[in-house]
Amino acid sequence: MRKAFPKTGTEWQALDAEMTAMSGADINWRQGRAPLYVFHGSDAAYEVGFQAFMKYFSENALGGRRAFFGLKRMEDEVVEMGLDLFRAPDGAVGNMTTGGSESIFIAVKAARDWARTQPRLKAPYSIVAPFTAHAAFNKAGDVMDLEVRRLATGENRRADVAAMEAAVDDGTIMLVGSAPCFPHGVIDPIQALSDLARERDIWLHVDACVGGYVAPFFQRIGRDIPDFDMALPGVRSLSADLHKFGFCPKPASTLFYREEEDRERGLFHFDQWPNGQFSTATLSSTRAGGAVTAAWAVMHHLGEAGYMDISKQMADMTDAYVAGIKAIDGLHLLAEPDLTIINFGAQDRNNELDIFKVAEGMDRRGWLPGLTQNPKGMHAMLSMFHEAGREDYLADLAASVEEAKGMGGDPDLKAVY
Ligand SMILES: Cc1ncc(COP(=O)(O)O)c(C=O)c1O
Structure with missing residues (x-):
């Protein structure tokens, strides 16, 4: 039977109890019984994220520029810390988004809009990716009418760069490498993809959504992690999610571009409606202010x-x-x-x-x-x-x-x- 809209209100205490009861059969994820969806770094980082989120519970990141100046400053600083971590060159820029799929979607839109300025690139456009690339590339391709060519992987299930090169044609606008890929946790040969991208003048997006905020620290503790970031000159955009191994509350991701003009291509601008100029860097317009401030606080808390x-x-x-x-x-x-x-x-x-x-x-x-x-x-x-x-x-x-x-x-x- 369909649930009826409540006739009267209910106090929090009763709601709290009902909500707890509703989740009684959930997987015991706090004890590690869920292999995905949730992340934990430390209890202290969790507490900092929680408090910082609640402090800005009502603020809207959409209004950062015009109303919530502290929040906007924190968002800018989150992006700058990411640019530093990913060794981006001077002039590189970025913005926060609400998740990995959104970061990927916007990067693909930026690449598609760039492709339209390149007469040598012929529609229908395609993206060339390893089989292991995240489904979000197909989600973006579905909306923007782009074919995603997924190629079998090579050694240790990393992208087979030669196979990817062979799949490139004059409609290919983007190459994808993951750092790491979600299915196997291996980092694709980003250096070789960077070389290929430069040789063929194709946009290379590095999807570091799941591993971006942990791989640099694995390198620093002495693990053998290949370079994957914006220090590689062919990496044109890179996505990295704070709400995964950045240990920040959801929804929080970052998207970086080597060039300011590419970020511009990811933006949406519109003024033909009563409320005038409307510009966003994300698909979402309203965004949780708390997700921005919590990311800022957790990054500072952990360092x-x-x-x-x-x-x-x-x-x-x-x-x-x-x-x-x-x-x-x-x-x-x-x-x-x-x-x-x-x-x-x-x-x-x-x-x-x-x-x-x-x-x-x-x-x-x-x-x-x-x-x-x-x-x-x-x-x-x-x-x-x-x-x-x-x-x-x-x-x-x-x-x-x-x-x-x-x-x-x-x-x-x-x-x-
Ligand atoms: C490599 C990779 N890219 C993208 C995503 C999508 O991220 P989200 O679920 O935040 O949209 C994931 C999610 O696990 C991922 O592992």
Whole structure:
């Protein structure tokens, strides 16, 4: 039955209780039982983000320029800190958005508008990307009528740059590299993509949405992380989400451009309506002011030292997960991860062990399994929520594998994000 619009009001206390009851069956994500959707750095960073968000709960980032000057200054400073972190050259610019998909969408719009100024680029336009690029590129392509060509990946499931080069034609406006890609957590060969972009004068977007705010700190704690940022001259735009491994509250992402004129191409301007000049750098017009101020506060609270400290903890934890998974007979990593995203498959001698069956066992034991297809895998994006549940996870995984042995699998089962 459809819920009726309430006739009278209800006090907060009753609502609070009802809301808690409604979420009673949720996955226990605070104990690391959700492999995606949520992130945790430290309790103190969470508290700072929460307080800073609430302090600007009502302000609207749309009005930053005309009304909320402190908020606007914080937004500018978030962007400047990002430009510094990603070693952007002088003259580079950026803006905040409400998420990775929006950052990608706007970067694609900017590239599309640039392409229209280049007579050598012939419509219909296309984007050339590895198979592992985020679905957001197709979302943008769908709206803007752009074909997204996804190419099989190469060594360690990184982008195959030669295959991408072969797929470029005179309608190709953008190359995509991920740092890292969501499915396998590996960083594409951005240096080689940067060279290709410069050689062919094609826009290169680096999607560092998931890893942008952690990869530089993994480098600083001595992990072997290849360069992926705006120090590489062919990187024309880069997206990085604060609401993931920046440990800031949702919705917060950043989008950077090497050139001011490219940022201009991402903007929307309109004045043929009663309210006059209307300009935004995002698809959303109204934006949560709190997401901007919380990002500013969390970045200052953690600083380089804080992000490095959490990175060290996450790197050790990921190593322990990887070692635990490799120790389970029948499981293998689908790629060696660069950061904290892991993906593993299953195989036994008779081909009768299916990772999706293992996932069903994990589901029954109260874990939300992350699944991938082509190849089939179990996927997890690890942040500090996942330390508490690590030993239980590995024990339940071993039990689920034993249970699934000899059962085979359903070939028609598909992964769901
Ligand atoms: C590599 C990558 N790009 C883009 C996105 C999209 O981000 P959002 O969910 O904030 O739109 C994600 C999300 O996980 C991602 O991992």
